[in-house]
Amino acid sequence: MVILKDARKRIGGGWSTRVWNDCWIPNTQTRRVISPRGQSSEDMVVVELFNERANGWNSMIIRQLFLPFEQERILNIRINESKPVDCLCWDLEKDGCYSVRSAYRILAGEDGVAA
Template identity: 55%
Template sequence: MSVFKLPANFCDELRSIVSRFWWGTTNGRGKIPWIAWSKLCKPKCFGGLGFRDYHHFNMALLAKQAWRFLTDRSSLMVRVLGGKYCPNEKFLRAELGNNPSFTWRGIWEAREVIRLGARRRVGDGLSTYVWTGPWIIGTQTRRVISPRRDEDMNIVVAELWRANGKEWDTSKVRRFFLPFEQERILNMRISNTKPNDVWTWDFEKDGEYSVKSAYKLLTGGGENEASSSDRTKEKALWNSIWKANVLPKID
């Protein structure tokens, strides 16, 4: 599952096998499923039993390979597949190509997972494009949605700074962007050491991609949802239920 994208019908068959085992049978007849399977796939802390959605889990695993195209260009897998399918293109803009291998097709489709949670961490601002890169903190897409002008399409983030490179050029920011984007951009801290711009995963504190956080994102249990007050209360309730000192099964 971490190398190939499994067919949808095969994922459904796996789910069916697990669900039949869970529901069980009595005298050759299946028991009544009292609750939807999608609810059983929720984490235990949100009222489910933590069963996997195999399609989403497959995509989260494949996206880890896709993440290497952005962060580890020296790996053998990236050099082989990148050299064949996207030698002169950025990975996120690469085409599927003619008669692609099964491996490349799965990784190529897993880019959508990366787009949901990846962001450019601005250092020197020289390799992050203002209008096409996901670099703004605190927005859903991390991309600029302000109307753009054709003559400014290729400017990089560093061109929005003053000549000293230590503060934002307020006049440029207010001229280019909508008010809510102006606020977020001007609140972004500019690095004093100016390291290279790098990719970071927004759903982990260390910025490294993880299958766990990607799976939560795909199933609607990402950080934004889980951080709301209602979800926090629900999580506390279910955790107290699972930790209750009672018999493991009551007939």
């Protein structure tokens, strides 16, 4: 469970990450969108937030759909021009790779043991 709790999707092409259901927002407590969904589809994927002509985010759509703090975090996610496959990353390490050491630190801290 620790891996799932502290992992999030790293956006590549945005095709496999669901906007409203997956953990993909960096630097937030839950890594999930908390903005109200409104009229948008529950199955909306992140690629639908891209502006393909500008090879970046469609800031107008993002400002319509998300709360201000989520707008900022989304717009700061770098989009890789090669659009690789979305993948899981581990936010507790700078390189995004899971490590037993950082998982142990989280577990020890949650259990009240000095890390």
